Amino acid sequence: MRVRMLVPVGALALASACSSTQAPASAGSAAIPASGPLPLKYTGPATSAAISAQDLMTRLYVYADDSLQGREAGTIGHMKATAYIADQVRRLGLVPAGDNGTYFQNVPFISRRFDPTTTLTVDGATLAAFTDFVASPFRGALPRSIEGVQAVYGGELGDTAHQLTAEQATGKLVVLSAGEGRRFPRFGANSPLSGAAAIAIIAGPQLTPQELASGRTASLTLRPEAGAPAVPVTLSITESAAARLLGASPNGMAVGTTGRTVQGSLRYVTTDAPTRNVVAILPGSDPRLKGEYVAIGAHSDHIGIRAAGPVDHDSLHLYNQQRYFATENPTGARLTPEQVEQQRARLAAIRVNLDSVRALRAPRPDSINNGADDDGSGTVTVLEVAEAFAKGAVKPKRSILFVWHTGEEKGLLGSRYFTDNPTVPRDSIVAQINIDMVGRGAATDLRAGSERYLQIVGSRRLSTELGDLAEAVNRTEAMPFAFDYTYDANGHPENIYCRSDHYEYARWGIPVVFLTTGLHGDYHQVTDEPQYIDYPHMARVGKLVFDLADRVADLDHRPVVDKPKPDPRGACRQ
């Protein structure tokens, strides 16, 4: 699942509790332990035709292993991850449906890194990168030029009562004091600052380690097309650099005060960083219908290595779990006094729980985001579904199209690329089932959680029939899920309908079903690991996906689209 906003700027600062002591990983064993915590490392037996918790565990401990380095699109770790998927579908005998008879559809990513030798000149004084200022990474666009641009003081970040007008900000280098909103500055298209040449946020006397780390982080993104929009770069600058730019200290300065003119430009080093979707087909058995496809997808990528360095895994996991419960409020309803008291108790429990973990083992510093749930769970579940179809005695009438998308975490870029450049006719895809984060959902993960918990999103947004089919198929399962439609509501603030790959299909009028066991405390943390996954729960999601795809593939007609189709080039609306 991608983060809520497309371009978050600045790094989330988490207290880092490092230790040089590393506990040895537990040795692998052949079967799932009957009780107690799951192992940190594990090597399972070979997989079989049935969609099983055992097979999923075997696969996920491979797919979410440290050796894949967090599977960031455009890195070698993600190339290894996609090589694993392709190797698996080759063994299953699926038909390659990527480029040139391979399982891979190459997606032209670049790596763009801020050039550390960049300097700017203001009034004859030199400002040096990584000393006086640093640029935050950004994606999907070209950086706006700041050569010859005048600085202007824009007040305090997030203080909308005292801010520049669009007219004052446009074409300027806007300098902002950090204020309260410093951790998550975002400037959307509606912001008066959206026309700025660049935005510089005053970090303090010096740049922080987080800001320096953020500046060293490469952006991995689609190569901008000719004529791509140019966006304002966000800079972190020191107080002295701000005084240079504004010609005086910003303390007490009136909003809108103009300053000096900048000479020089922000330089970036850009290299090719190819990445790839994995695409495979199980051919349908009906000669009349095999030219149509039921698509099943997950995303193969994750968010890579933690830029700000290692954190203590066990304390972070406990903290994340309690924090999630303490802040979770899916409907936005006002909390009762009892709920508030429960939240206090949960936060108080963090220390007690940590002490009991400390008694078991020393701190484990961890910096790799393994993405076991996001979306290792979806990736290996789709592999299990593919294995069940490939080894099954009876094949569905329509073909099944399996796509493991890259670059989901970069803003759904792999699924956008695939649906813009489909390797089968786009109109031949009759439905898409997407799964992203299907390995949690227990009562320990979220308040509504249970062994029957599953969120469903988008299933009736284009086709009432498809939504009804998802319900009907679920009722036939051995243990039906209690579907949670909360996150499907129009305008829901979590914006889940727009946050995973299914939307890229829906924008072309292809009916979708999105299934997830939901967000949790380990989302986008180094603690999203295979040891916390609920494998039997995930296996039941896999069985539902298989049965739903099978049902749709055997229909004597395409699922009827009875709702308006979105504009494929428009913005997604939850």
Ligand SMILES: [Zn+2]
């Ligand atoms: Zn994600």
